[in-house]
Amino acid sequence: MRTASTDRRQIDPALWLLLGALGFALLAALGLATQEERRVRNLFVVVDLTRSMTARDYGKGAKVRSRLDEAKWVVTEIARKLPCGSRIGLGLFTERRSFPLIEPVEVCENFPPFADAVAALNWRMAWEGDSRVVRGLSSAQELVTRxxxxxxxxxxxxxxxxxPVAGRRRAENPDRTAGVILGAGGAKLVPIPKYDESGRAIGFYSLPDIAAGARVSIATPGSTGGEYHPRNNPVGNLAATSTEHLTQVREGYLREIAAEAGLGYAPLGDLPAIEAALESHTGTNVLKAPRSLSPVFAAAALIFLIAAHGANHLFVWRRAVASPRGDRNHPRNGAFRR
Structure with a gap:
């Protein structure tokens, strides 16, 4: 014979699960936390905004994108993967100078505005068309030292x-900075887009566009070259077979100046290689930070609540199966007991 106490005992599992869910929910609301040690980094990212960074050699077909677009995505991913407590800043490089935009800020609290600033990077922010990489690197090293x-x-x-024909200047190694160079672009030579004063694409640079003379640079069409001069024309006349109007990642050159400057190197599109380079060539600090336990308690409350819901449905199903309505001899089923 079924009794009221039997029904109460069958309700007990769901009831206890509901009470457990309530308890964990209260613990989550209390905002309890524990202390943990984190290895955090302090990074300052400088992105090249010179014209060759608009060359499109990432992706395929309709999804092809520029080096600058790839750089913005990678920098955002670097910031996203930094542990809370780390700091990250942003700057740009053009001509021979690196310029700070955002000094290092805590990454978790400031990720949305930092990501917005990275997304807003544009080649139009460059104040010169020149790209003197070694000097720009030296300028960036001075920035991060400060x-x-x-x-x-x-x-x-x-x-x-x-x-120049006479050779380049050596990258500086102030022995006070650490970091990595990320090489943007593919190994295949691609054309450099050319834009008019309104920023509209009007084709690609050709060899005659590479100006010579007192100031050799990517310049407007019609510029002419002259004979070699150590000051006024350090590159001399560009041969007809020159590929200076095309661009590719100068990986060997970048590895060379990275070694001179005491920095690591990784290809821009290889996130695992970038993480390994950051691990090897950047420092970490141990930060004691609170770790909230609320997500753990909230997850436990949700699990208990789902379990209580399932237990209640199971109880209803079992009661329906065991109900007198399922007995053919029950009066409601058209039969009478003797």
Whole structure:
């Protein structure tokens, strides 16, 4: 014979689960936390905004994108993967100078505005068309020394004007900075887009567009070259077979100057290689930070609530199966007991 106490015992599992869910929900609301140690980084990212960074050699077909677009995506991913407590800043490089836009800020609290700033980077922000990579790197090293951060320098290594015949200047190693150079672009030579004063694409640069003379740079069509001069025309006349109007990642060159500057190197599109380079060539600090337990308690409350819901349905089903309505001899089923 079924009794009221039997029914109460069958309700008990769901009831206890509901009470457990309530208890965990209250613990989640209390905002309890524990202390943990985190290895955090302090990074300052400098992105090359010179004209060759608009070359499109990432992706395929309709999804092809520029080096600058790839750089913006990678920098955002670097910030996204940093542990809370880490700091990250942003700057740009053009001509021979690196310029700070955002000094290092805590990454978790400031990720949305930082990501917005990265997304807003545009080649039109460059104040010159020249690209003197070694000098830009030296300028970036001075910046991070002042900011107390490690450097992430994103560039394709394309020098404009071309490197002088007499050779380039050596990258500086102040022995006070750490960091990595990220090489942007593919190994295949691609054309450099050309834009008019309104920013509209009007084709690609050709060899005659590479100006010579007192100031050798990517310039307007019609510029002419002259004979070699150590000061006025350090690159001399560009041969007809020159590829200075095309661009590719200068990986060998970037690895060379990275070694001179005491920095690491990784290809821009290879996130695992970038993470490994950051691990090897940037420093970490141990930060004691609170870790909230509320998500753990909230998850437990949800699990208990789902379990209580399932237990209640199971109880209803079992009661329906065991109900007298299922007995053919029950009066409601058209039969009478003797």
């Amino acid at each position: 900011l107390g951060a490690d450097l992430v320098f994103v560039t394709d290594g394309h020098e404009a004007p071309p490197l």
